[in-house]
Amino acid sequence: MVTRKELAALLTVVVGAEHVIEDDESKKPFECDGISVYQVMPMLVVLPANSEQVAAVLRVCHQHKIPVVPRGAGTGLSAGALPHREGVLLSLSRLDRIISIEPDRAVAVVQPGVRNIAISDAAKPYGLFYGPDPSSQIACSIGGNVAENAGGVHCLKYGLTIHNVVALEMIDITGERFKLGGGSLDQPGFDLLAILTGSEGMLGVVTEVTVQLLPIxxxxxxxxAGFDSLTYAADAVGAIIGHGIIPGGLEMMDRYAIQAAEDFAKAGYPKDAEALLLCELDGNAAEVNDQIDRVSTILSEHHASSIRVSADEQERALMWKGRKSAFPAVGRLSPDYYCMDGTIPRRHLAHVLTEIHRMSDQFGLRVANVFHAGDGNLHPLILFDANQSGELEKxxxxxxxILALCVKVGGCITGEHGVGSEKINQMREQFTDLELSQFHRLKEAFDVDGTLNPGKGIPEPKHCQEYRTLTNFDASTFLSSTANRPEMGGENDR
Amino acid sequence: MVTRKELAALLTVVVGAEHVIEDDESKKPFECDGISVYQVMPMLVVLPANSEQVAAVLRVCHQHKIPVVPRGAGTGLSAGALPHREGVLLSLSRLDRIISIEPDRAVAVVQPGVRNIAISDAAKPYGLFYGPDPSSQIACSIGGNVAENAGGVHCLKYGLTIHNVVALEMIDITGERFKLGGGSLDQPGFDLLAILTGSEGMLGVVTEVTVQLLPIxxxxxxxxAGFDSLTYAADAVGAIIGHGIIPGGLEMMDRYAIQAAEDFAKAGYPKDAEALLLCELDGNAAEVNDQIDRVSTILSEHHASSIRVSADEQERALMWKGRKSAFPAVGRLSPDYYCMDGTIPRRHLAHVLTEIHRMSDQFGLRVANVFHAGDGNLHPLILFDANQSGELEKxxxxxxxILALCVKVGGCITGEHGVGSEKINQMREQFTDLELSQFHRLKEAFDVDGTLNPGKGIPEPKHCQEYRTLTNFDASTFLSSTANRPEMGGENDR
Structure with missing residues (x-):
């Protein structure tokens, strides 16, 4: 077994001494990602400058069977980039170049460390933008977006990352380079581009991303629109989509979220409403006018107590400001909150929201819902006070x-935040042992030793713990003493 | 090794005697799919009635290491359902039930043997339709569409099969049942739904398909629009998309195709034009009117020599009739033709078409192009006479x-017809040995013995022929004496 010192020497040859971090103080910022209660000090942090260096780092680690955990901007909300105590934390932050914006092909070719919003900023002069817009878009990187298959407010209309990535360059754990996807809608061979997207850094390290751009x-x-009842609002969501209208965004908030957001942003939200819908319609003027009329009618038919249409860009921005600041605003209502990320079939919205409110009474904890209603992606924020004995456990x-309920109605345990370390045990609720074994076989097809981001995403099947003798998975090595505690606040909702 | 007789007895227990076909005359219709020059007589043909029987057939075959080739409607154009001489041909044609149309969720749940158009027919009373529409849609089945990731005229706007499938039930080669995908946009775990779609029956047998429906x-x-030059028409295609307009369909034809289609269908095509574009715009009336104006302007700016807009449904149908009958119409120009299916980046359309016409002069063979211009999916039809010595080889x-040129400009060797048996050697042009090895590892993750549709899709890597000692791949067992000859006519273009 290579020592830390020996490994650092080998990697210094690849990336230079200033980009291999050994001392604890300098490694500290890499101990966790967006969920700071999960913390592990990595053996080494390495910051390669380009794809060749990434390949060389992976070759060295593979040769010595050293675990490697890739990391983008560190804004993830499921501890997917949580370091490995005996491994290398591979930061992609120096690969931050926009290689090209090609308006004639409507694509951007970028390195993984480029921030999500920087792509749209660079495309703007050509009248183009990049569709997926996680709420963390000013900070999160496109490489992390690919790893998590990130969504955002506009994914109902413009799709998730998977729907907007055209090609990837990937380095596998042995240091071999692959080009996945390409310029056409379909490709021969198995769809490696799709399998990489959302694979949470477990199958390969992405070193170049080609995304499609859309016309602004x-x-x-x-x-x-305000409503006196959650059910009215939930039914209106179903009716809008049911009429064949696909809004750019269709967001819902309930009572505590509305009040907190309005106190914070002064966006003119109806503070006495039980539920609020924000419905953005975009396109050409004729289409948008027509759709505003149709949506207004639907909202009225579903007993909206108030309906307002943004008169100009300023008012539109203000209406969104409330939604976008809802997470920190809710944070002011309570010392701590726990952000969930489950998805349900849209038709169960009213039922699930009613159940969540019933559970809220049962547990004696307030809950605020701020979420992507159009695609059934819930973000319940459970308010509690960690200093009150027993509240954290409750x-x-x-x-x-809540997550068990999501699975029960045919939904799933994560909409866009990923599984990472946080939800690995809940994967057993979602999938059978048979399915978990299939995931492991797939993982092995890319990473036979299991050294790339080990212990994340896919738990061992209950009855097949003998299955993967090759991985060194040991949950205890990933968790700090405070681990398994929920996230305490944070603004990184998507 | 089990004998044919013993195997037939085992499978008879599963599906009943009348659904196990042993005699050559009754097996004859299963010898080939849409490319009739590839023919192999299977050992047995088995027709299960439901998903349980499919699982049992697979379990029996897996236990005895018998190759299994799944087959949908047999309309495929790459010999993907070509039988194995020592294997079972597993026909899914009896699984032909529409299980449910659910207008509130806008999905249809169907068995794999349901014909593509039958889904839209069943959804029509609810104002819904199924997007992907291969030209063979009256005959091809949705299971085959999933296997090939089928497209069609409208895939530019509505996507390929992959973009329209919400969930799959799959039986793996060992007979285990999996539910892939579900009701939400994203799912935790690796994206098995995406990897199954387009996998050409090599990873599992699909026994139930849930597709999303769209509002009509x-x-x-x-x-x-007619043009005096291919370049004008190709540039107009780029300009339409470049202006952010996504037509429902955007099809192109060149000289011979125009003339043949017009002689056949009397659709009012300009017979003296070098190129013709058909651009369908759909949506709400306001949007369509606006887009017709914009597209007309773009076409004029790109030197269209004539522009006509369909005045009513009857004229629209007539305009499409010419396109849809172009393949058989071209068939009348020449004793034989060879249909290609390559894809190129849209911006290379003018260059590639010009090159194809240059090659046409060089080889002394006429070529007719009828294709999905919007997504760069070419279908050159090479006209020849097999009775003229040397013409077939030319x-x-x-x-x-042509396919090598597609790869050279960054495109690929198949747009929607698949690789199957026909293009297996061309996969070496598209992919490196490294990539082919990765595909094989993925295949093994689903089918360790390699008995599911063996020898299709992915060739052995050149330098790694020792890699898969477990499969019995032997190309000679798949080909009749006439194999490797191109397709002779046929109406099954998509």
Missing amino acids: PDVAQVLL AEKFGAD | PDVAQVLL AEKFGAD
């Missing part, structure tokens, strides 16, 4: 019950 | 050169 819509307008149990 | 557009109109060489 001529017009965008927001309808803001919040955890409440959260687990 | 209020209005659809077609613009028909046509084959011409076809290979």
Whole structure:
């Protein structure tokens, strides 16, 4: 077994001494990602400058069977980039170049460390933008977006990362380079591009991303509607989509979220409403006008107590400001909150929201819902006070019950935040042993030794723990003493 | 090794005697799919009635290491359902039930043997339709569509099969049942749904398909434009998309195709044009009107010599009739033709078409192009006469050169017809040995013995022929004496 010193020497040859971090103080910022309660000090942090260096780092680690954990901007919300105590934390932050914006092909070719919003900024002069817009878009990187298959407010219309990535360059754990996807809609061979997207850094390290760009819509307008009942609002969501209208965004908030957001942002939200819908319509002017009329009618038919349409860009921005600041605003209501990320079939919205409110009474903990209603992606924020004895445990149990309910109605345990370390045990609720074994076989097809981001994403099948003798998976090596505690606040909702 | 007789007895227990076919005359219709020059007589044909029987058939075959080739409607154009001489041909044709149409979720749940068009027919009373529409849609089945990731005229706007499948039930080669995908946009775990789609029956047998349905557009109109030059037409294609307009369909034809289609269908095509574009715009009336104006302007700016807009549904149908009958119409120009299916980046359209016409002069063989211009999916039809000595070989060489050109400009060797048996050697042009090895590892993760549709899709890596000692791949067992000859006519273009 190579020592830390020996490994550092080998990697210094590859990336230079200033990009191999050995001392604890300098490694500290890499101990966790967006969920700071999960913390592990990595053996080494390495910051390669380009794809060749990434390949060389992986070759060295593979040769010595050293675990490697890739990391983007560190904004992830499931501890997917949590370091390995005896491994290398591979930061992609120096690969931050926009290689090209090609308006004639409507694509951007970028390195993984480029921030999500930087792509749209660079494309703007050509009248183009990049569709997926996680709320963390000013900070999160496109490499991390690929790893998590990130979504955002506009994914209902413009799709998730998977729907907007055209090609990837990937380095596998042995240091071999692959080009996945390409310029055409379909490709021969198995769809490696799709399998890499959302694979949480477990199959390969992405070193170049080609994304499709979309024309910036001529017009965008927001309808803001208040409701006296969650059920009315949930039914209105189903009706809008059911009428064949695909809004750019269709977001919902409930009572505590509305109040907190309004106190914070002064966006003119109806503070006495039980539920609020924000519906953005975009496209050409004729289309948007027509859709505003149709959506207004649907909202009225579903007993909206108030409907407002943004008159100009300034008002539209203000309406969104409330939504975008809802997470930190809710943070002011309570010392701590626990952010969940489950997805349900849209038709169960009313039922699940009603159940969550019933559970809220049962647990004696307030809950605020701020979420992507159009695609059924819930983000319940459970409010609690960690200093009150027993509240943390109650919040955890409440959260687990919400996810179990999501699975029960045919949904899933994560919409866009990933599984990472945080939800690895809940994967057993979602999948059978048979399915988990299939995931492991797939993982092995890319990483036979299991050294790339080990212990994340896929738990050992219950009855097949003998299956993967090759991985050194040991949950205890990933968790600090405070681990398994829920996330305490944070603004990185998507 | 189990004998044919013993195997037939075992499978008879599963599906009943009348659904196990042993005699050559009854097996004859299963010898080939849409490419009739590839023919192999299977050992047995088995027709299970439901998913349980499919699982049992697979379990029996797996236990005895018998190759299994799944087959949908047999309309495929790459010999993907070509039987194995010592294997079972597993026909899914009896699994032909529409299980449910659910307008509130906008999905249809169907068995794999349901014909593509039957889904749209069943959804029509609810104002919904299924997007992907291969030209063979009256005959091809949705299971085959999933296997080939089928496209069609409207895939530019509505996507390929992969973009329209929500969930799959799959039985693996050992007979285990998996549910892939589900009701939400993203799912935790690796994206098995995506990897199954387009996997050409090599990873599992699909026994249930849930597809998303789309609202039938209020209005659809077609613009028909003639051009004096291929380059003008190709540039107009790029300009339409470049202006952010995504037509429902954007099809192109060149001289011979125009003339043949017009003689056949009397659709009012300009017979003296070098190129013709058919551009369908659909959506709500306001949007379509606006887009017709914009597209007309773009076509004029790109020197269209004539532009016509369909005045009513009857005229729209007539305009499409010419396109849809172009393949058989071209068939009347020449005793034989060879249909290619390559894809190129849209921006290379003018260059590649010009090159194809240059090659046409060089080989002394006429070529007719009828294709999905919007997504760069070419279908050159090479006209030849197999009775003229040397013409077949010239046509084959011409076809290979076209595909090599597609790869050279960054495209690929198949747009929607798949690799199957036909293009297995061309996969070496598209992919490196490294990539082919990765595909094989992925295949093994689902099918360790390599008995599911063996010898299709992925060739052995040149330098790694020792790699898969477990498969019995022997190309000679798949080909009849006439194999490796190109397709002779046929109406099954997509």
